[in-house]
Amino acid sequence: MKVSLFVTCIVDAVFPKVGIATTRLLEASGCEVDFPIGQTCCGQPAFNSGYADEARHVARTLLEAFADADAVVSPSGSCVGMIRHYYPALFAGDPALAEEARRLAEKTYELSQFLVRRLQKVDFGGRFPHRVTFHPSCHGSRLLGVREEPLELLRHVRDLELVDLPYARDCCGFGGTFSVKMSEISSAMAEEKAENVLGSGADVLVSTDMGCLMNIGGTLSRRGARVRVMHLAELLAEAAGLTEEVTA
Amino acid sequence: MSAQSSVRHRANIALRDDFLRGAVHFTTDRLRNRKQAVTEDFGNWEAWRDRGEAIRRHTIEHLDFYLAQFADNLERLGAHVHFCANANEALAVVTDIVRDKAARRVVKSKSMVTEEVHLNHHLEQLGVQVIETDLGEYIVQLAHETPSHIIIPAIHKTREQIKALFEQDGGQNLTTETRDLVAFARRRLREMYLTADIGITGCNFGIAETGSIALFTNEGNADLVANLPKTHIVFMGMERVLPTLADLEVFAHLLPKSATGQNTITYLSMITGPRRPGDKDGAEEMHVIILDNGRSRQLGDPDFQAVLHCIRCGACLNVCPVYRQIGGHAYGSVYPGPIGAVLSPLLEGGEAYQDLPYASSLCGACYEACPVKIPLHDMLVKERQRFVAKTGGKTGEKAAFAAYRVTFADHRRYLRAIRIARRLQGAFARDGVIQAKIGPLAGWTGARDFPALGDVTFREWWIARKRGTKRG
Numbered sequence: 122m123k124v125s126l127f128v129t130c131i132v133d134a135v136f137p138k139v140g141i142a143t144t145r146l147l148e149a150s151g152c153e154v155d156f157p158i159g160q161t162c163c164g165q166p167a168f169n170s171g172y173a174d175e176a177r178h179v180a181r182t183l184l185e186a187f188a189d190a191d192a193v194v195s196p197s198g199s200c201v202g203m204i205r206h207y208y209p210a211l212f213a214g215d216p217a218l219a220e221e222a223r224r225l226a227e228k229t230y231e232l233s234q235f236l237v238r239r240l241q242k243v244d245f246g247g248r249f250p251h252r253v254t255f256h257p258s259c260h261g262s263r264l265l266g267v268r269e270e271p272l273e274l275l276r277h278v279r280d281l282e283l284v285d286l287p288y289a290r291d292c293c294g295f296g297g298t299f300s301v302k303m304s305e306i307s308s309a310m311a312e313e314k315a316e317n318v319l320g321s322g323a324d325v326l327v328s329t330d331m332g333c334l335m336n337i338g339g340t341l342s343r344r345g346a347r348v349r350v351m352h353l354a355e356l357l358a359e360a361a362g363l364t365e366e367v368t369a
Numbered sequence: 370m371s372a373q374s375s376v377r378h379r380a381n382i383a384l385r386d387d388f389l390r391g392a393v394h395f396t397t398d399r400l401r402n403r404k405q406a407v408t409e410d411f412g413n414w415e416a417w418r419d420r421g422e423a424i425r426r427h428t429i430e431h432l433d434f435y436l437a438q439f440a441d442n443l444e445r446l447g448a449h450v451h452f453c454a455n456a457n458e459a460l461a462v463v464t465d466i467v468r469d470k471a472a473r474r475v476v477k478s479k480s481m482v483t484e485e486v487h488l489n490h491h492l493e494q495l496g497v498q499v500i501e502t503d504l505g506e507y508i509v510q511l512a513h514e515t516p517s518h519i520i521i522p523a524i525h526k527t528r529e530q531i532k533a534l535f536e537q538d539g540g541q542n543l544t545t546e547t548r549d550l551v552a553f554a555r556r557r558l559r560e561m562y563l564t565a566d567i568g569i570t571g572c573n574f575g576i577a578e579t580g581s582i583a584l585f586t587n588e589g590n591a592d593l594v595a596n597l598p599k600t601h602i603v604f605m606g607m608e609r610v611l612p613t614l615a616d617l618e619v620f621a622h623l624l625p626k627s628a629t630g631q632n633t634i635t636y637l638s639m640i641t642g643p644r645r646p647g648d649k650d651g652a653e654e655m656h657v658i659i660l661d662n663g664r665s666r667q668l669g670d671p672d673f674q675a676v677l678h679c680i681r682c683g684a685c686l687n688v689c690p691v692y693r694q695i696g697g698h699a700y701g702s703v704y705p706g707p708i709g710a711v712l713s714p715l716l717e718g719g720e721a722y723q724d725l726p727y728a729s730s731l732c733g734a735c736y737e738a739c740p741v742k743i744p745l746h747d748m749l750v751k752e753r754q755r756f757v758a759k760t761g762g763k764t765g766e767k768a769a770f771a772a773y774r775v776t777f778a779d780h781r782r783y784l785r786a787i788r789i790a791r792r793l794q795g796a797f798a799r800d801g802v803i804q805a806k807i808g809p810l811a812g813w814t815g816a817r818d819f820p821a822l823g824d825v826t827f828r829e830w831w832i833a834r835k836r837g838t839k840r841g
Contacts, residue, residue: 162777340816369833
């Protein structure tokens with residue numbers, strides 16, 4: 122199956138390892154992976170701040186980059202939520218673009234959603250002998266309804282002990298520009314989430330979105346906590362021995 | 370907007386109040402956990418939500434019809450109906466009634482609409498003593514405060530604080546036991562019901578087909594307020610009608626389960642017109658004030674009409690992670706939490722409260738909790754869009770998004786920008802993180818580390834890998 126990767130700007134610029142892990146997992150699932158170079162960002166920072174024109178302008182890079190793709194897969198519930206939930210309305214003013222937006226929305230998947238639902242691939246092999254807790258991202262779980270898929274993938278990793286995260290479904294306080302515009306409220310939310318992560322007794326925190334993880338991870342690291350923070354793709358790839366150096 | 374009047378400023382004060390945050394955490398946890406348990410036990414909750422949404426949508430789409438039917442039935446029953454466009458009109462109606470009855474004392478049951486028009490202040494200026502009879506409202510009134518939650522007005526108060534307030538009001542030998550505190554309030558309030566000239570209630574639902582006022586309380590105080598004084602005034606928002614009694618059955622499930630996680634409400638009082646000859650009790654005169662105050666402006670607006678579906682259950686407050694941190698007063702508006710952040714700027718229509726829609730991480734918990742499925746998280750974004758469209762946006766932010774627009778619309782410019790940023794961060798990044806409080810990052814790095822850009826972007830890795838594969 123041919124798959125086009127939408128890596129997201131944050132993974133591209135800050136967390137390339139997550140993009141590499143995503144690529145390797147898709148390839149290990151038998152997909153032919155393509156990375157259309159014209160892609161940049163889904164437009165969410167501008168959209169959520171009320172700048173719809175700016176969001177539309179940037180979002181067009183995705184409409185163009187993925188026009189010919191069969192399926193688009195992304196390691197972010199939030200960015201996929203933006204595409205699936207908001208693109209059709211964002212482009213409603215232009216019938217041709219609206220049609221492209223609708224088609225893109227239909228064929229775009231969050232990574233765990235694609236692996237479990239589309240490919241029915243839940244076991245990548247390998248072992249991960251650690252105590253792991255899972256933070257469900259708000260947009261992944263609420264906008265996309267991705268709830269069981271990440272857990273199903275984690276449950277298939279041998280020697281992985283999955284422990285409950287108290288108040289798991291409470292937002293970590295990231296919220297994109299919210300984390301800067303209302304940074305004190307955002308920090309208070311992140312503090313509570315970090316407390317709960319520590320309370321879970323896990324050595325590893327895993328999620329499906331790097332926005333949440335850099336927020337919770339940044340809070341944990343400022344406290345000097347020794348919890349390892351990983352994207353689901355990184356964990357699965359590491360367990361399965363699908364790692365690769367980040368060099369160019 | 371001055372810094373003092375901003376939600377961010379008020380939130381920062383609340384964030385330093387450990388008592389407040391402890392009380393809000395404790396109560397919202399209890400409410401949302403009970404709600405989850407009771408709805409799971411009840412079953413088919415999503416189907417009930419769909420039904421609730423359908424009824425509210427239909428009602429609001431035909432609001433003119435149902436309001437006319439409701440008013441006709443009320444008048445047929447002998448009640449006086451007053452349609453009021455704004456707070457001043459509503460207060461003028463109250464002034465006339467108070468003067469007509471030479472009223473000295475008014476008892477009230479809980480009503481957010483009366484908060485909206487600042488009724489208590491108005492009555493006090495007329496020389497009328499006002500007594501709130503809902504326990505939470507009574508506490509808030511003694512503290513000279515306003516409700517910080519739609520359903521639990523005194524959510525921000527601890528037992529110790531309540532005991533102190535009751536002692537100031539004449540309570541003796543009180544403990545912090547619920548039983549003791551409630552017993553004091555009950556004794557105190559009983560005297561008031563029996564001597565009040567006017568009783569004022571809100572209205573959870575007005576039933577169009579019968580002209581009935583449905584009131585949901587846990588203390589039974591609305592019954593006493595409506596029936597003991599000779600005159601009963603009902604305050605309701607113009608959207609609070611339901612077509613039929615059969616529709617009320619759906620909301621008799623949705624409202625208490627969503628609000629407090631109670632399977633059924635303790636008292637559901639139905640008041641259908643004033644006292645008739647032969648009735649054993651009831652007010653002799655009944656006035657129903659139906660308030661617009663910015664509501665009709667939302668009718669026909671595809672983005673915001675659904676806000677009128679709200680039944681004021683407060684479920685969105687109980688699950689909101691922002692409300693959880695800052696409580697209700699930080700919103701600075703009559704209606705706090707997610708519904709307040711959406712509704713307050715819409716009802717007000719001007720500059721006030723325009724920063725409230727930004728006090729949300731857009732996590733969507735509010736929508737998920739809403740018994741009539743109002744897409745509050747989407748409405749918050751639409752209000753932000755409306756603010757930017759109207760004002761052009763705040764200067765710094767506007768410039769930032771103009772730069773974003775240019776840079777991110779082209780992958781070559783985008784990569785160049787990342788490479789420049791990578792060089793610039795060198796002075797600040799240590800061990801892969803930035804801790805320095807620089808520029809717009811200062812808010813973030815105050816309490817959190819920010820990740821530094823990697824040495825290689827994903828796309829650079831991808832291109833190198835493809836070249837390597839070809840060479841290999």
